[in-house]
Amino acid sequence: MEAILFYIFATLTVAGAIGVVTSRNIVRAAVQLLLALLGVGALYFLLAAEFLAAVQLVIYVGGTLILIIFGVMLTARASSQKLQPSRTERIAAIVSAVALLAVLVVAIFEANFHMRTASTPGATYPVRALGQALLGDYLLPFELASLLLLAVMIGAAYLAKKRAADKDSQ
């Protein structure tokens, strides 16, 4: 049963991802990204990683995706916005995609995966263990991620403020 569900959700994810890349309309691309993200969330559920699945929904769907759509809505209308990449953009995209694929393939073959399913006993997530993992074993990556987000936030505030000041001086 899990295999069937896996193939359903994997197809959804891959179809969504292909849709994002091939779609010319940026909002439709965002909706297909939603499908891909939901598919990945469902796969986490199948792996009995409920907490991760919920995090996936909150951060990527509830946060990032809404911000993307929000940004698009504020900047452009659908009819005038057809995505047409230039040649340099195409080359850059191919190079970065191949590089990412190489890294991922190496990572997949190097990694040592343990199969864990919903029927595995003890597949629960006590909050205490999560907290200890985040602020104990994985403190450095956790803090680095926070630092990155802080830097992004300051940068965004700076950019927004500069533009507002420009407007005032005109």
Place this chain on the structure above:
Amino acid sequence: MVFALFATVSADAGAGAVLRLIAGDHPNWLVRIGWDLTIIAFGFMALASVVGFIGIWAERKVAGRIQHRHGPNRVGPIGLLQSLADGIKLATKEDLMPRGADGWLFKLAPYLAFAPVFAALLAIPFGPELIFEPALSAGLFWMIAILSVEVIGVILAGWSSNNKWSIYGAIREACQLISYEIPLGLSILVVVVATGTLDLLQLSRMQQGGAGHWLIFHQPFVALAFIVFFVASLAANKRAPFDLPESDSELVAGYHTEYSGLRFSLFYLAEYNAMFVMSAIMAVLFLGGWDDPFGLISRWSARISREHLSLELLAVNAVALSMFMLKASLIIFVQMWVRWTLPRPRIDQVLHACLKVLLPMSLVLLIGSAVWELLVTEGSLAERITQWVLVGIAAVLIGLLGLMLLQAFVEGRGSQKRLSEPSRLGA
């Protein structure tokens, strides 16, 4: 009067869960999936439609009461079948789509708005045995996470309609929801700090044994977090006074201006079910889940053996379910009461209230709750005194509310006699 029918909803949710009790854990996975689908179809799908059905009727009745008019009273006894009549009307309406709309997204948006709310229903523990198995160990987080997907449906509806009113509604919804999700999540975190679990079933079990054990009376910070959560949940559900995405006086109908027929009704169904889900979360997180204020249900439930299915086990689950539904209905009633009483603020005031009032408040509550859990030991004198003080405050508030209602009732009877004898035709 308004909640006389919450029992219907309860019976409905119960029907699905009873199937589960009878079916148990069958070894064959096809049978298991069959049962699961049966429960989803006959329990939860029916629950979702009945919540919408009763919710919309109740909203109009409450609105009528508050505005001193009758509300729906033509279709069925006390207008009960009004939602049915509306449903037939909506189903037979022409399905319109603006010419400039983005067809594919326009059609997808209502489903994207409703499906997440429905998925959130599945995690609610309605009674000691009434939970969709296997229960999610991060159920609380799951409900909040999946509810945040609903917004995408609303935003897409506004955007794909190709209409200025709609897109304003969508933009308002986006910025309002992104802001209010933060205090909403933080106020839940206050409870998680106090209890150390995200499991809704475990949270309900923790609070068994009467009102003294309810988390809202557990520590003062959780009690305040309840208020923050309530306000933030109004905004997250775009309920008035935070209904700026559809504020009819300025945006026609906001994000669903261009929708008609069944697609429009899906948005309504999503709204009322989201109200129910939020109320259910509040009932589980703060108000003791399915247990009654005197702890009678949990004591009864603890006595029954769970080795095999018995009539008593069904009975205790039915009673627990009604208690749960009563609590959720009361919170829904307060949401309606607020809607028809308070005026709507401007969008900048809404964001100001969130980012400069609720957000700092919830951060302080989170720190306070953590410090409290570190310093005050379980079962100490300080904890017990706090509980009694909080229960006392609640009792005084409820008493005052009762007195006010009594006074309003007494005065209302007089004034109704003067004003009434409404013409039989004009309702």
